[in-house]
Amino acid sequence: MKCSIVSLSLMAISTLAAPTMTSFNHVSLPKRAALLEDVASTGYATLNGGTKGGKGGKTIEVASLSELATAVKGDAATIVLVTGPILGNGENVKIGSNKSVIGKDSSVILTGFTLTVKNVKNVIIRNLAITKVVGGDAIAIQVAQNVWIDHVNLSSDRDHDKDHYDGLLDITHAGDYVTVSNTVFHDHWKCSLVGHSDNNGSEDKGHLRVTYHNNYWYNINSRGPSFRFGTGHLYNNYYENVSDGVNTRQGAQLLVQNNVFSGSKKPLYSTDSGYAVASGNDLGGGQNTASVGTLTKVPYDVSGLLAASAVKATVVRTAGATLVF
Ligand SMILES: *[C@@H]1O[C@H](CO)[C@@H](O)[C@H](O)[C@H]1NC(C)=O
Numbered sequence: 027m028k029c030s031i032v033s034l035s036l037m038a039i040s041t042l043a044a045p046t047m048t049s050f051n052h053v054s055l056p057k058r059a060a061l062l063e064d065v066a067s068t069g070y071a072t073l074n075g076g077t078k079g080g081k082g083g084k085t086i087e088v089a090s091l092s093e094l095a096t097a098v099k100g101d102a103a104t105i106v107l108v109t110g111p112i113l114g115n116g117e118n119v120k121i122g123s124n125k126s127v128i129g130k131d132s133s134v135i136l137t138g139f140t141l142t143v144k145n146v147k148n149v150i151i152r153n154l155a156i157t158k159v160v161g162g163d164a165i166a167i168q169v170a171q172n173v174w175i176d177h178v179n180l181s182s183d184r185d186h187d188k189d190h191y192d193g194l195l196d197i198t199h200a201g202d203y204v205t206v207s208n209t210v211f212h213d214h215w216k217c218s219l220v221g222h223s224d225n226n227g228s229e230d231k232g233h234l235r236v237t238y239h240n241n242y243w244y245n246i247n248s249r250g251p252s253f254r255f256g257t258g259h260l261y262n263n264y265y266e267n268v269s270d271g272v273n274t275r276q277g278a279q280l281l282v283q284n285n286v287f288s289g290s291k292k293p294l295y296s297t298d299s300g301y302a303v304a305s306g307n308d309l310g311g312g313q314n315t316a317s318v319g320t321l322t323k324v325p326y327d328v329s330g331l332l333a334a335s336a337v338k339a340t341v342v343r344t345a346g347a348t349l350v351f
């Protein structure tokens with residue numbers, strides 16, 4: 027599938043440039059450079075009108091916490107380009123609707139404060155590292171729709187107790203139409219929670235539709251993710267030394283395709299009637315003990331699906347804040 031797309035586009039190009047060329051084997055096209063105006067093109071974030079972030083709005087460059095907090099306020103379409111590292115101390119930067127918040131390059135590390143996406147719609151967070159948020163989540167998505175988290179690098183350390191830091195990426199209170207792609211989650215206890223409480227079914231049921239793909243998870247104790255009530259699609263994720271991996275709970279329905287686990291105690295498991303349909307995964311000798319569910323397909327195109335054998339090399343090379351703007 028992948029090969030045929032590449033050769034088709036090569037043919038289209040070479041029809042213009044070199045009409046006599048007929049063989050295109052072993053040619054690889056350079057990857058298209060990432061653009062500030064990129065929109066979500068995979069997963070649940072492509073539904074419900076799509077996730078365009080600040081596309082079409084002006085670009086504002088920020089280099090401090092106060093500049094960042096000001097630039098992300100309000101509903102006007104804006105691309106907020108963070109140009110340098112920012113150190114915080116437990117603050118909560120609340121991002122308005124129609125925003126793309128993008129790190130310029132891998133030097134942009136946000137330390138010690140939370141990005142909150144709450145009561146808003148249409149937000150992109152891209153190419154940022156966020157680390158060591160004491161007592162809070164690195165990214166918190168609540169009552170929000172259409173969020174794309176891409177090429178982000180989220181971490182803390184495991185030198186403190188489990189509750190010193192909170193989650194790296196928690197999606198709660200009926201958050202919906204979310205895609206998490208090309209992201210690194212590492213060195214953390216409780217990584218990514220979807221649905222914060224067994225008692226919140228009345229708010230969460232029918233929502234919490236989240237896609238996680240091509241993410242690299244390493245040195246994590248649990249929640250890769252832990253998923254209550256909602257609908258999840260996990261594909262082409264690579265897990266290295268993640269003790270408790272994907273936990274499906276409280277009626278959640280997951281489709282778990284072509285992921286790779288290395289050194290996992292519990293790669294895929296249910297608690298309290300959570301369900302999963304699993305195929306094409308490499309569980310690295312671990313077991314899938316999840317109850318078989320009903321989610322066999324998703325309502326969007328999944329043309330980029332890699333075989334499990336290609337996942338580690340691709341994901342380790344591309345995930346994280348590896349883009350340059
Ligand atoms: C921004 O978001 C709001 C609320 O989601 C929406 O009503 C509005 O049309 C958007 N504005 C722009 C400029 O895209």
Ligand SMILES: *[C@@H]1O[C@H](CO)[C@@H](O)[C@H](O)[C@H]1NC(C)=O
Binds near residue numbers: 225
């Ligand atoms: C759960 O959701 C409801 C809305 O249905 C909210 O008002 C309530 O605070 C939430 N409960 C808990 C335990 O978080």
Ligand SMILES: *[C@@H]1O[C@H](CO)[C@@H](O)[C@H](O)[C@H]1NC(C)=O
Binds near residue numbers: 244
């Ligand atoms: C995972 O654990 C193994 C064995 O302890 C170690 O060799 C490897 O470096 C770890 N992987 C990562 C990404 O830290």
Ligand SMILES: *[C@@H]1O[C@H](CO)[C@@H](O)[C@H](O)[C@H]1NC(C)=O
Binds near residue numbers: 155157
């Ligand atoms: C992610 O962040 C860690 C520091 O927390 C850094 O060592 C690592 O190189 C980063 N990786 C990527 C791919 O951005």
